[in-house]
Amino acid sequence: MYSLNVPLPSAVTSLAADLATELPLARARSRGEHTLVAKRLGGGDHAAYARLEGQARDSLRGQPTFEAAVTGVGQFEAAATGPSPVVYLAVESPGLVALHERLCERFDPVEGLEGEDYVPHVTIARGGDAAAARRLVERDVEPVRWSVDALAFFDADRGQEVSRVSLPA
Structure with a gap:
């Protein structure tokens, strides 16, 4: 699966790595594994990727820079896929949400994860003790x-960045 992050x-x-230490029974994301998905683009081989990247770059024309902020800790008690709960850093960004909506016009939203269901976040950890997850969600973060x-x-x-596009695009 390719995505725009x-x-x-x-x-x-x-911050995500530090908070993960409070969820010892969960599978924490390691440094370098943390992502903030703007939009999933689809899958396939190298030729499919080249097509998807080209379409995404076309959709990004005129995209300005925007602000984002981690504002707290949240959780998905029942994840759409994979182990639950999912504890995450909540991200507030009207610019990111607007970008996501624009990309959903070009690329079909993934049901249950995107479109109206889109929650900008950075996963801290998956699975483990639900009580520990609830305690962490109650924590205030700077x-x-x-x-x-x-x-x-x-x-x-492959778990890796393929290329970047600078903003404004």
Whole structure:
């Protein structure tokens, strides 16, 4: 699966890693595995990726930079896929939501995850003790704010960034 992601500042990935230590029975994301998905684009081979990237770049023309902020900790008690609960850093960004909606016009939304169901977030950990997850969700965190001035094309099968586009596009 290919996606268009928001690159994360180190303050966000460090916060996620620090909070994950409070969920010892869960599968935490390691540094370098944290992502903020703007839109899943689809899957396929290299030729499919080239087509998807081209379509996404066309959709990004005129995309300005935008602001984003981690504002707290949340959870999906029952994940759409994979182990539950999913504990995450909640991200507020009207610009990201607007970008997601625009990309949903070009690329079909993934049911249960995108479109009206889209929740901007950075996963901290999956599975484990539900009581520990609830305690972490109640914790206050210092907000982390940043300007999004680039987007990354990401190959989830390989767990790596493929290319970037600078904003404004």
